[in-house]
Amino acid sequence: MTTGAQEWALPDDLEGVREALLAWYKDDHREFPWRRTDDPYEILVSEVMSQQTQLGRVVEAWEGFLERWPTTAELADADRADVVGFWTDHSLGYNNRAKYLHEAAGQVEEEYDGEFPDTPDELQELMGVGPYTANAVASFAFNNGDAVVDTNVKRVLYRAFDVPDDDAAFEDAASDLMPAGRSRVWNNAIMELGGVACEQTPKCDAAGCPWREWCGAYASGDFTAPDVPTQPSFEGSRRQFRGRVIGTLREYDELELDTLGHRIRVDYTPDGEYGREWLAGLLTDLESDGLVEFDDGGAEPVARLQR
Template sequence: MTDEEGDRSDGVEGIGDGDIDAVRGALVSWYEADHRSFPWRETDDPYEILVSEVMSQQTQLDRVIDAWHDFLDRWPTAEVLAAADRADVVAFWSDHSLGYNNRAKYLHEAAGQVIEEYDGDFPESPAELSELMGVGPYTANAVASFAFNNGDAVVDTNVKRVLYRAFDVEDDDAAFERVAAGLMPEGKSRVWNNAIMELGGVACGKTPRCDEAGCPWRQWCHAYGTGDFTAPDVPTQPTFDGSRRQFRGRVVRFLGEHDEMGLDTLGHRIRVDYTPDGEHGREWLRELLEELADDGLVEVEETGDETIARLRS
């Protein structure tokens, strides 16, 4: 990378000082004219937005929509969720294939914190929201942005890809953070973060659709001008089928349907190749249950010669 190219990642100088307002305006106008409709984009309720953000982690958005509606029908407010049986929340999570079940546990605990520590009023800044159980920096910033218009520039995989291609930003987290912060108009985190993530999801995906999607940044875009549409390296997600995550989910689902279950009965329920003394047998299942117990999701009781597992209430 040349010195000139290196300078481009230190801010938004690569756009040109006279173009920054045009770049911002073009993206916001493009987004406001037409964007994908998701129900959580139609609300500024921090609880509803938090639920959507937690559900969306490593889950396709189309699958999240029904789960989000079902969840809010059952637990419409943080107060109702906090009062719910955690086992029911975890079972819902597993039934809807929403990924790691400890996210359900943390969401339940976060709702309790809002009620007990904040008198039912959600904190509004990213720093305060990060104090909620299971809420990391990205989720905290998203809730602050979309509920309170009080966030910083979001930098997720989609945003990194956009910045890398459009403004030739080096593949470095600090560089992405600097450029994203420099681009976002002050006090506009709600519309801006929605817009730039929409750009990455619709126009600048793995296979770019610049002209088809009417990308608003074509006249400034380095990739569009050069034809080089490479993207930053993204860690490959492990496959779900056959993973420990899949079997953890099956354990929680079956225990949610029964008050308790013996070790071998549970083993045969969750995998067809379960053999008590085999590779995927009692030792393997006990390790799986220990993980779930460490996450506060299940209880394991040794009763004589029998091992009994149940969801933790």
């Protein structure tokens, strides 16, 4: 296959490659509860929670969320502040994901009569559901997805089959590799390969990588791969203080700007680097996401949770 000026090809023994990976995955893979369900709502919750959050931390949050709101109907009827509060309490990252999940549940109930759409294109009509998440839900709930291409999969394809660092090439290779009608197990398997064997520091032999006999990197010892973006530190980050704002406002009907500032960070000073201007910017962003109301028209600006 040709991409630009570069030529690359998958192994001739595609069936052998596929069977080796699926057998490896069947024999030994990490157990996560969402891998034991085909309920699209439960899978959507797991996918949204897993964005930039370690999977081990997601398990408890996922189970707690579904215990509290076990169906889209119950989530759609929930107070959005409670949903956002749950998100904050479990340190699940950007709170607007909770808002979008809440709105998506409402769409399923109101626009789809409580039944999830089952194709990647239709699933993207749900609030906050992009191409990757839509494909994951279509794959894992309905076995009706395309080949997944995430960071782990790109790393595997680049190392194993010399697929160039090009999005179109990765899409083509992933699609050609996936056996027809098996997106559920295949996408789980190839992501597992990238997650436990072909990590940034590979564990080829220790993890029993099933593709060693075909892998160019294993043969050459050159395990370079495309750069992998890293998650910025949470401590002291804007994400952390967004969460603190939401958590603090849950305890009060409303707070004046300076009172809120002193409650969310010890170094808050109204005219300092982390003062009124900084906090007003944070609140404006949260207001744009539909999470808070920021009234700065009076003598003392006031913040409250969006209801």
